[in-house]
Structures are given as C-alpha cells and as structure tokens.
Amino acid sequence: MTGEASPLVDALIVHDLGKRYLCDATPLQHLANALLGRTNGTPFWALHPLTLRIRAGEALGVIGRNGSGKSTLLQLLMGTLAPTTGSVSRRGRVAGLLELGAGFNPDFTGRENAVLNAANLGLTPQQITQRMPLIEAFAQIGDYIDRPMREYSSGMFSRLAFSVAIHVDAEVLIIDEILSVGDAEFQHRCRQRMRQFHAAGGTLVFVSQNALEMASICPRAIWLDQGHLRVEGPSDEVAAAYRAALLGPLRAAGGVEAAVGGAETITARFERPMRVVPGPFRPDAPQHGAGGARVVAAAWHHPDGAAVTEFEGGDEIELRITVHAETRLSQPIIGFILRDARGQNLFGDNSFLTTAENPPQVEPGGLMSAVFRFAFPYLPRGTYTLAPSILEGTQADHVHLHWMEEAMAVEVVESPVEFGLVGVPMIHATLARCD
C-alpha cells in the first residue's frame, strides 16, 4: 500500500474496509434490536478493516478457509453489502458471480433477471437486446431461460449468472468459488473466458479453495484468515504460506523447505516380487474419436528391444504405442493412461513435451510410435487396463483423433502390496525405543 500508484490505473481502491455484525442471541432479540434501532449485541468482525489496491488489468486471487471473510470481501467489492467502516472506489463497471442467488429474483425468469441485472449495471435497452442472444448461447440452459429461476438447479443458476457477468462489458469481474457447481465442460469454458477477459485487459478477482488453480490464473493473491488479511504477495508464495499454516502439528522449527528435490534414483524394492502379465492389444476395444489417425498397436519391451510376456514391479520397461495416420498430422500427441479396475487413473503420460519444439509431420498412411520408458510401479494384485490415444494439438487445446479404453488388460498376478491403490517400497521402516 505504497500509495504511489496513480488512481488512473487502479480498478479498485479498498480503503480501511471492514464489516462488523452484531451477534444476537435469538431471532426475537434480533427483531427487537432492528425495531428499536438498537445496536447492542456482541460485535463480530466478519472482515477486519483492510486496505488494498487492485490495479486495472490485474488478476487477484483470494484464498482462505470457509468462514475467513472471502465472501464478505467480495460482496463489499461488488457493493451488494454495505461496509461498517471504510470505502471501496470502483473505476469502471464491476460485474460478478457471488453466492448462489445473489442479485437474482427467484420469481422472475432467467431472461427477466438477465435484463434486470444488465440494466442495473448500466447497459442501455438497445445493448441488452443485442447481448441477450450471446448470454443465452453461453449459458446453454435451453428453454429454462424463460422459466422462473426457482426451478433452476444450482448448476443452471451459475451458468446464467456467469454468462450475464461476462456479457455486460465489465471492467472488473469478481468470481466466487461457486463455479464449482458447473459441469466439467462448463467449468472449462468459464476458465477460458476468464483468461480471455484478463488477457484483454480486464481486472479479475477470483476466489478459490484450490491454491494451484488460483495460482495458474492470478499472479498476485491475498490470504484471508478469520477476517484478517494474513498475507499479500505473489500467488505461489501466498499459496505456500496458506498450505503451511494448514499443517498444524507439522509446522516445525525447520521452516518451509521449498526447494524441489531432483528426481531420486534410489530404487527400493519390496522383498517379494510383483509379477505383471500384459494381455494382447485389442483393436475392438471401446473407443471414440474424431478420426484422422488410429492407434494400431501397444506392446511392452525390455529397454534392449526384446518383447516381453511378463515382467516384475520395479523393472525398467518400455511401452510402445503405434498409430496409423489417415490424414496429415502436424501436431500429433501420443498418450496413455493406466487405470485400475474401478477406472481410476493411476499413471500415464504423453509425448507432447518431447515433441513440442519440433512436432513430427506424419503423412497420410504413415506410422508413428511413441516409446515410454519407466520403472513399472508396484500395484496390488488385480486387473488394470491401458487407455492409449492419439491427439492433435497442444496439451491445453487438442482434439481426440482416436481414444481407446481397455485396449489391453494388464494383470498383476502376484504382488507384495497388501493394501492401498499403489505400493511404495520402503527404503527403511524402523521402530526403536527413544532414549
């Protein structure tokens, strides 16, 4: 809060902003106090006064546990809640997606609410008429747009609310974690839109429980703790401090060790062996894809190239996945996932990083293989399945050309792993009396 920033480049100036509630013992007392205009009761600060500048074009993350004051802060920023102390200066139009239901009347239809919201945010009737088709298209709630919002599911609610917020030419967008009620496809579109909005110079305030997601969108973050601003700074540092504080007993004299250790080469093994027997490649396995290339083989080899019919846990092994191009491939990515019997992803990888600098060009009719070499991990006894795939594009934006499920059964016929989803061999596991 150096004060050197010019107001011209600040989107939000938060000065000494606080919110206090008076805690009443019973609803009756609450009513009595309201009627008599009394302000007795136990004061409770949902948000202790804080000062903050959010520059235009900045993306600020807000993190904290449930009840830490995040929602209160957002409501104050939006102006839907009156502060007890301090003020918020807003430069430009502030739109947002807060708690479910905030700013919407359940008895009005989605369309009516959208119009009211847009009008409240200062759009002209002409602009609103122009935007409605866009709002409808992004929300994708079909005929529900003309139903009263009380009939909406929580997912439909957030679809409409988000869609309105991004179509009102807002300079500042405030998004609470409520996005998590949308389905995967919608969440993906929302994140894309938030990135686009930010890239185009918009100011973003984003609340998330997921410190990593937050850090991927916002360079700067604040951490609220019991209504206090605990830390403000670069997202990764704030996220690290937040996580360290969640530790309780693990918080230690040694402090936070942040250095990333290099890949360990120690390869501990269990005393008893784990035997793996891969099955044949099944071209008729469940599959989908846009077409253009096809996975035609998957096979296991020793690093010296010899084919294997059986290997052991901890063995260095190669998995070769071969695809046949039906059209010209300019950015092909070959990948695989190994799943357990419940369909949970255990491990996998793809060739994107290997070829990102110089993607291979594969002509129609050509063959391409990716060979993955790794130490096969220990797993409990059971049947695992291999899902190989050929994609085109980049890691973040790609098309499934051909994706196979259960293209190969991988049987672990014997294993020393007695519990858990995977086995982690111990380098040592000692127990001794302290003296």
Add this chain to the structure above:
Amino acid sequence: MSSDVVIRARGLGKVYHRHAGEGARLRAMLSGGGGGEAVRVLHDVSFDLQRGEALGVVGRNGAGKSTLLKIISKTLTPSAGTVEVTGRVATLLELGAGLHQDYTGRENARFSATIMGLSPREFAGVVDRIEAFADLGGFFDRRIAEYSSGMYARLAFSINIHCRPDILIVDEILSVGDIAFQMKCLDFLRSFCVQGGSLLFVSHDDAAVRALCDRAIWLDGGVLAADGASDRVLRRYHAATWRRQSGADSFAIQDEVPGQPAAPPPSVEASANRDPDSLPEALVPGAVSAVELFDAAGRQVAIVHGGQRIEVRVRFRAEAALTAPAVCLLVRNRMAQLLFGARSETAAPLPAGAEAEARFAFVLPYMPSQEYALAVLVLEGGAEAPRIVLRAAPVLMPVSTVHISQGLANVRMHAVRIECDPEPMGA
C-alpha cells in the same frame, strides 16, 4: 432380494407447463388443466437403489438430475410414474435448502432434526456431534445469514448425517467445502454405505463418483441414457461430451467390446483390500506425540514433492507394555481413499510409558499437488494377530508436484522418444 430395494423408481416423468403470462398461468391453475406449452424435463426414468449401495448420478447441468432428486425426496410431485422409498431420507440438495436464514446453526439443527423425526431427547444426544462435525467455530450459534456457502454446506451435511438416515441424497454440495472437510465427508459416506446405508450421489467430480460409487446412472435431456458400472457410464458420458464439443459428425463411439458382457465392477470392500484401519482395536492409554516430515538430508520440511526421497518420523508413548509393537503409516487422498501405506518392522518389547520412534523412508510417488492425510496406527501382536492399540488424528501432508500428472500416483518417464515410419502401410 426385493426387500433390499430402498428406492424403486418406475417411469418417472416431469412436465412443466409454460404459459404466456401470469394471467394464463392462473387461468390454467384454476381450470385444473395443464395448458400452455409443455416442457419435458424428465421422461420415463426407472431404476432401483439397493440397501448399502452408492449410486452416482451424472449428466450436464439441466439434464434433470435435480428434478429427479427432488421427486425422490418428495419435494416435487412427478407428472408420471411412481417412486417407492423405504426408510428415512436425508437430502443435501441445493445449497442451504431447508435452512432458515434468520436462525442460528443450532436452531436450524433442532428444526431439521424434528422434521426428520428425532425426539427432543434424541436431538440432545446428537447436537454436540453435529456441532463437532460441522466444525464452524463460534458460528454454530450465529444466524446462518452470516454464513459463507462453505459454512452452509458444512452445517447442512452435519445435520443430515446425524439424523440417522437410511438413504442419503447428496447433490454437489461437497465441492464448496475445504479439503479437510471434504475428506471427512467422503470418509463418512463410505462407512455409511458399508454399514448398510444407501447413497444417491450427484457430482461433476469424476474422481469422487469413481471413488465412492460402484454404479452410476447418466441423465441426458431428462432421459436415462445409461445405467451400469460407474466407470463405463462416465466414459459414455464423456465421449458424448467430446462429440458435442467437437461437433464432429464422423465421431465414432463404440461402448462395449462386441459379444463381451461388461465385467461387474469390484466392490468397494474388495478394492479397499486389507485396510489396516479396519484391524481389531484394543486401545491402550497413550498418545502419538509427533508425525513429522524430513528430507533426505535430515532437515524437517513442511511441504514434500513428488519424486522426492522423504522420511516420516512418528513418535508415540503407550502407557501399557507392548510385547510386539509395530507402527503403520497410511496415506489417504482427498477422497479419503487409502493410496498407499507401510508397516514398520516389529520392535523389541516396550515397557509401559516408554517413548518410541518409527522412521519410514521412501520415494514419494508423483502424486497430484494437493493435501494428503497421514494417519498413524500403533499395532500390537506382531504380524500374526495385529490389533490397533493407538490411533493418531490424521495430519495433513501437502504435496507439490511439478511433473504434470493426472494419475493418483504417477511415475516419471525416464525417456520418451518418437519413431516415425514415413513409408505407407503395406497393403
């Protein structure tokens, strides 16, 4: 077998009538007819839910999931079909539905418990547990108008699970809690089903559905599009989503291997193989005093990394003599699934009151970056007749993994290479 069916839905349908205006709506209501334009939100949905079963419900927003749950929980009347429900149903539908803004958490708990049929005496017996599980700090006695969405979810969940339901309906609500609470809920839901409770679980979180439910149904445009093993149902749902997104007509989906019946999914118990947590208990006085993380150089650390060699040190003191003590370390993910664990060597007998330390050194798998729970059990009786003598409350282990990984325990590739064969395939 049929006596084990707790929900029997047959041909459920729901139609709303859209009217030109409020006048038309009123006229239609008064004349008792539907009229207006009919909007079909649910059509001919039939399924059974068995005692002890966890059924996932998946589908896009607006696919009819909420409507179906509202019909089952009797907050909405179906336009067609029947649903028979056996037992007490607790629902966690929309955020905070059924909670009253102007009352405190405690008062809401009392109302909800009364509605669910608990006597005042029964309520008095569980209210402390409701407060403890919700873990709202001082907020339990504050008006819930002051709650954040996460606090709502915690309160609603805690109230409902403590009213001894036979069937729990959970809609997405878990996604707003923090990780520690999420873990607690999933742990609860899993043991709820093992003890014979039935669960209807709506979620957009695939990992949660896979981890919790053997079976799932997929609703698409109000119609039951699939019913079967969770894995297969999710797969069909996602393949359809991909087709919708890419808009490709050439998209081919082949769901099952021709001529091969789908294998039944393994039950939750079978895949949880031999979780040491379920070993017999014979608790003795004492405590686990420390669970600490160290790096390979012996420095204590707060955050560990995928691929790093770490050592977990566990200190405990039992106030009873142990003849063949061992320590078990268990690592659980946010779905409360046992990811991996280890058992120490069996140590020499320990006299009562002696302090002991176990050290587990291993290379951490490339686990997705998030918090994990470290649970510790002190065992007695050697490998032949192990029993739990001390338990420690789980501590969080934050893992940060730079390596991109979506798997539960990824491995690092030692090499990836591409080989291209420019020659056309031999005909």
